[in-house]
Amino acid sequence: xxxxxxxxxxxxxxxxxxxxxxxxxxxxxxxxxxxxxxxxxxxxxxxxxxxxxxxxxxxxxxxxxxxxxxxxxxxxxxxxxxxxxxxxxxxxxxxxxxxxxxxxxxxxxxx
Amino acid sequence: xxxxxxxxxxxxxxxxxxxxxxxxxxxxxxxxxxxxxxxxxxxxxxxxxxxxxxxxxxxxxxxxxxxxxxxxxxxxxxxxxxxxxxxxxxxxxxxxxxxxxxxxxxxxxxxxxxxxxxxxxxxxxxxxxxxxxxxxxxxxxxxxxxxxxxxxxxxxxxxxxxxxxxxxxxxxxxxxxxxxxxxxxxxxxxxxxxxxxxxxxxxxxxxxxxxxxxxxxxxxxxxxxxxxxx
Numbered sequence: 001x002x003x004x005x006x007x008x009x010x011x012x013x014x015x016x017x018x019x020x021x022x023x024x025x026x027x028x029x030x031x032x033x034x035x036x037x038x039x040x041x042x043x044x045x046x047x048x049x050x051x052x053x054x055x056x057x058x059x060x061x062x063x064x065x066x067x068x069x070x071x072x073x074x075x076x077x078x079x080x081x082x083x084x085x086x087x088x089x090x091x092x093x094x095x096x097x098x099x100x101x102x103x104x105x106x107x108x109x110x111x
Numbered sequence: 112x113x114x115x116x117x118x119x120x121x122x123x124x125x126x127x128x129x130x131x132x133x134x135x136x137x138x139x140x141x142x143x144x145x146x147x148x149x150x151x152x153x154x155x156x157x158x159x160x161x162x163x164x165x166x167x168x169x170x171x172x173x174x175x176x177x178x179x180x181x182x183x184x185x186x187x188x189x190x191x192x193x194x195x196x197x198x199x200x201x202x203x204x205x206x207x208x209x210x211x212x213x214x215x216x217x218x219x220x221x222x223x224x225x226x227x228x229x230x231x232x233x234x235x236x237x238x239x240x241x242x243x244x245x246x247x248x249x250x251x252x253x254x255x256x257x258x259x260x261x262x263x264x265x266x267x268x269x270x271x272x273x274x275x276x277x278x279x280x281x282x283x284x285x286x287x288x289x290x291x292x293x294x295x296x297x298x299x300x301x302x303x304x305x306x307x308x309x310x311x312x313x314x315x316x317x318x319x320x321x322x323x324x325x326x327x328x329x330x331x332x333x334x335x336x337x338x339x340x341x
Contacts, residue, residue: 027140028147046144046172051183058187058194066139066338071117072146073139073338 007042011052013094014044016061016079016087024065024076027053053077061086113153115146119161126165130176135263136336137184141177145169184266192270192324195331199319200312212311219307228297235310239317246321253325267335271328274320 007014018033019025025033030053031044056062061083065076079087115123123142132138148168152159159167169176203212222231254272258264296302324331332339 026143028144032151047175047179050140050180051187054184054187058190064337066336066341068341069143070114072115072120072143073341074143075140075338 008048010094011044011048012056013087013090014042015049015052015056016083016090019062019077019079020084020087024078026074026076056083113150113157115149115161119149120146122161123165126169127177130169130178132177132181133264134184134266134269136265136267136338137177137181139338141180188266188270189274191335192267192274195324196316196319199323200315203315212315215314216307216311219310220303223297223303223306223310228303232306239314243317243321250321250325265332265336265339268328268332271324271331 014034015030018030027046027049031046031049034042034044053062057064057077061080062077063080063083065078066073067076068074120142123145124138126145127138127141132141145165145168148171149161149164152164152167156164173179202208219235222228222235225231250272254269257268257272296306
């Protein structure tokens with residue numbers, strides 16, 4: 001796995017982006033989806049994922065839905081209207097960050 | 112594919128309790144996560160027993176297990192509680208309730224303008240003190256009864272019913288400072304205005320946290336937890 005510290009600051013953006021692409025997702029599903037999309041390069045730990053989800057929920061960016069699946073309850077997260085707007089902002093911020101980093105690490109490319 | 116039984120799910124709930132997840136809301140989320148993990152492990156290693164698969168699934172939570180998640184959840188829910196409190200407080204500064212707030216301010220201002228203002232301030236604190244103590248005991252009892260009845264403990268419920276005591280402690284930790292400074296405060300016009308504003312806000316915060324939010328707890332719990340009425 002790549003340097004986890006580098007990804008840490010982008011965890012919220014990753015979660016919001018995934019939720020924007022699908023109607024609703026639950027915690028385990030998010031970890032698996034990230035693993036699959038990045039071919040195992042990025043592994044979101046449970047200890048980082050749930051606090052991030054709960055913070056986003058407390059901020060009113062995510063809404064929750066609980067459904068009985070098999071013989072247990074499953075908590076789904078989905079974006080609120082406020083969350084949708086925040087996702088756009090966060091993605092823009094991340095893209096700007098990537099651009100700046102490219103300029104720094106690969107100056108020739110930016111010319 | 113091997114699936115978890117109802118008994119396994121019950122065991123997972125007990126497992127989360129054993130690992131310091133006290134509240135049902137977080138237990139439910141952790142149980143589902145663990146269950147998904149165990150079933151995925153079984154898909155890869157079908158020969159593993161339930162306990163072996165459970166151990167493997169729990170390892171993913173790291174050496175601190177659920178503890179970090181519990182602590183962060185507490186902080187997030189605390190924020191949510193303050194949000195509810197602030198929402199209620201704002202209502203008292205809008206029409207029509209602002210009339211009550213202004214009247215209350217006028218009562219405090221008039222009282223604190225009298226020569227006996229220092230004694231009145233002490234009486235004000237004493238009255239609120241007795242009331243908060245009485246309410247704290249009542250809310251603690253209510254919380255215990257609710258827990259016994261449902262056998263479940265919800266984090267927001269605990270904050271609503273127990274948090275107010277913390278508010279009372281913060282409030283009264285300042286009592287000696289206020290009494291010590293009361294002589295200086297009541298000598299100026301602005302001093303009396305400031306004390307009256309603080310008294311109005313404190314009265315409201317205490318009223319909201321000890322009376323209003325516990326009364327609204329069912330609505331707030333249903334709003335916060337979709338599974339509350341399941």
